[in-house]
Amino acid sequence: MADLATLRTRLAEAEDALHRLHMGEMEVRVASSGKAVEYGPADAAKLERYIATLRSEIDRLSGARRGPILMSF
Numbered sequence: 001m002a003d004l005a006t007l008r009t010r011l012a013e014a015e016d017a018l019h020r021l022h023m024g025e026m027e028v029r030v031a032s033s034g035k036a037v038e039y040g041p042a043d044a045a046k047l048e049r050y051i052a053t054l055r056s057e058i059d060r061l062s063g064a065r066r067g068p069i070l071m072s073f
Contacts (some may be wrong), residue, residue: 008058
């Protein structure tokens with residue numbers, strides 16, 4: 001299991017890669033756990049799932065808790 005700093009670095013790299021895909025790059029490369037994965041425009045959903053997984057793991061390790069915001073008027 002990766003530490004929090006490593007996960008945050010991976011998240012930044014993955015978000016940058018997704019941005020580059022959306023900006024028209026035909027292929028982006030993301031390194032994770034000693035291996036590199038290449039994503040193309042058709043793989044954007046896979047990259048988004050990877051980003052969601054990283055965010056979830058970061059939240060779990062940092063003790064962050066996301067939930068509904070309760071408001072009263």
